[in-house]
Amino acid sequence: MISVQEAKSILKNTCPIGACELQDLNLAVDSITAKPIKASIETPAFDNAAMDGYGIAWSSDDNYQVVSTIQAGSKKINNIASGQACRIFTGAKIPQGVDTIIPQELIKRKEDRIYFDKQRIQKGANIRLKGSQNRAGDTLIDQGVLITPGIMGLLASVGIDKVPVYRKPSIGIILTGNEIKTVGTELEEGEIYDANGPILKGFLRQLGINTVETVNLKDDEKLTSQTLVRFLASHDIIIVSGGISVGEYDFVKQGMDQAGVEELFYKVSQRPGKPFYAGANSGKLVFGLPGNPCAVFTCFSQYIKPSILQWMGHSDCWEPSGFLPLENTFSGKNGFTHFLKAKKSQNGVSILSGQESFNLIAYGKANVTVEIPAEHTIKAVGDRVAYYNC
Numbered sequence: 195m196i197s198v199q200e201a202k203s204i205l206k207n208t209c210p211i212g213a214c215e216l217q218d219l220n221l222a223v224d225s226i227t228a229k230p231i232k233a234s235i236e237t238p239a240f241d242n243a244a245m246d247g248y249g250i251a252w253s254s255d256d257n258y259q260v261v262s263t264i265q266a267g268s269k270k271i272n273n274i275a276s277g278q279a280c281r282i283f284t285g286a287k288i289p290q291g292v293d294t295i296i297p298q299e300l301i302k303r304k305e306d307r308i309y310f311d312k313q314r315i316q317k318g319a320n321i322r323l324k325g326s327q328n329r330a331g332d333t334l335i336d337q338g339v340l341i342t343p344g345i346m347g348l349l350a351s352v353g354i355d356k357v358p359v360y361r362k363p364s365i366g367i368i369l370t371g372n373e374i375k376t377v378g379t380e381l382e383e384g385e386i387y388d389a390n391g392p393i394l395k396g397f398l399r400q401l402g403i404n405t406v407e408t409v410n411l412k413d414d415e416k417l418t419s420q421t422l423v424r425f426l427a428s429h430d431i432i433i434v435s436g437g438i439s440v441g442e443y444d445f446v447k448q449g450m451d452q453a454g455v456e457e458l459f460y461k462v463s464q465r466p467g468k469p470f471y472a473g474a475n476s477g478k479l480v481f482g483l484p485g486n487p488c489a490v491f492t493c494f495s496q497y498i499k500p501s502i503l504q505w506m507g508h509s510d511c512w513e514p515s516g517f518l519p520l521e522n523t524f525s526g527k528n529g530f531t532h533f534l535k536a537k538k539s540q541n542g543v544s545i546l547s548g549q550e551s552f553n554l555i556a557y558g559k560a561n562v563t564v565e566i567p568a569e570h571t572i573k574a575v576g577d578r579v580a581y582y583n584c
């Protein structure tokens with residue numbers, strides 16, 4: 195049995211980073227850039243009006259004759275001579291001859307002439323100059339940056355429709371157990387509803403992963419190894435729920451061996467989720483999650499989620515979300531790291547009742563998981579503890 199730190203460090207050192215792929219701009223949010231991104235055009239591409247108003251060539255005059263109208267997107271634009279003005283709108287291309295835009299609020303118009311107070315405006319005002327956002331060839335985004343909606347707007351503004359990002363992994367989920375029934379069907383004697391599938395799919399959706407194949411398997415050794423072999427051929431990360439403990443109908447460990455998965459570790463000194471298994475095969479990762487739902491939740495959030503984030507190019511994915519003082523006492527089994535359903539408030543974090551690994555009720559209130567390290571399992575009110583956002 196290895197410690198939580200050892201298990202995390204093995205995965206951190208084993209989990210690969212996904213290859214670079216070109217992602218559609220509109221789907222790129224929350225991906226990480228796999229290369230620096232440069233602009234191939236300058237933006238704005240032309241001088242344009244920053245306000246709705248009138249364009250003039252600045253002079254000593256305080257009135258001008260309006261000779262044309264220019265709308266945003268207009269292509270036919272006549273030059274403006276001294277003493278003339280054009281009606282112009284925000285975003286419209288500035289005609290030759292114009293060097294200042296007077297906002298319409300500052301203008302008095304009488305027929306085709308405009309008048310304004312020259313004290314209230316300066317020469318050169320309200321023009322967005324060509325190239326004032328960026329020049330062609332400028333690096334806009336570095337490699338390793340999380341793509342936000344703002345970045346998507348920036349990339350669109352320079353005409354980029356495909357973004358080089360780290361590829362998201364394709365995930366296979368194998369739910370084992372003769373007793374497991376999918377929600378929406380009728381339970382028979384001895385059966386229970388599958389909670390682990392929804393837990394895993396919820397996490398994967400939060401990570402923006404849509405390529406997920408799920409199968410439900412009876413407890414059967416051959417079926418388990420055959421399905422693992424099939425999933426290894428078509429997925430990057432495989433997650434198996436249940437069947438990894440020591441019972442006579444637990445076949446996942448044997449299935450892993452038969453499918454050629456190389457064990458990275460089996461059993462971690464933690465609660466819940468002690469019989470947690472991790473393995474690798476040709477750059478793919480395979481996880482065997484202990485079947486109790488809180489073990490599935492804990493092992494996914496502590497190990498699989500950071501591995502997937504690392505795969506997708508994120509850094510700092512293994513760190514806790516923060517540290518806060520405990521609002522109640524805790525005493526756990528020595529030598530085991532405890533991951534506890536808890537509720538975080540502004541000033542502290544409170545461990546919830548119902549910590550058994552079959553018992554999901556505390557997830558109705560929990561917003562964090564608290565970590566109590568194996569070296570110091572007795573905690574008093576006010577002791578600072580690490581927490582991870584749910």
Ligand SMILES: Nc1nc2c(c(=O)[nH]1)N[C@H]1C(S)=C(S)[C@@H](COP(=O)(O)OP(=O)(O)OC[C@H]3O[C@@H](n4cnc5c(N)ncnc54)[C@H](O)[C@@H]3O)O[C@H]1N2
Nearest residue numbers: 371387388389390391436437438439444483484485486489
């Ligand atoms: N003699 C021992 N028995 C057990 C040990 C041990 O060390 N020695 N470890 C216990 C711990 S801790 C856990 S966790 C479980 C893990 O067992 P398995 O991974 O083999 O899982 P199963 O036996 O298949 O299921 C355990 C439990 O979880 C329920 N389950 C399974 N799948 C689902 C699902 N999709 N949704 C909801 N609930 C599920 C299942 O019905 C069982 O109640 O082993 C302990 N035993």
Ligand code: MOO
Nearest residue numbers: 466467468489551
């Ligand atoms: O890992 Mo088990 O979840 O402690 O019951």
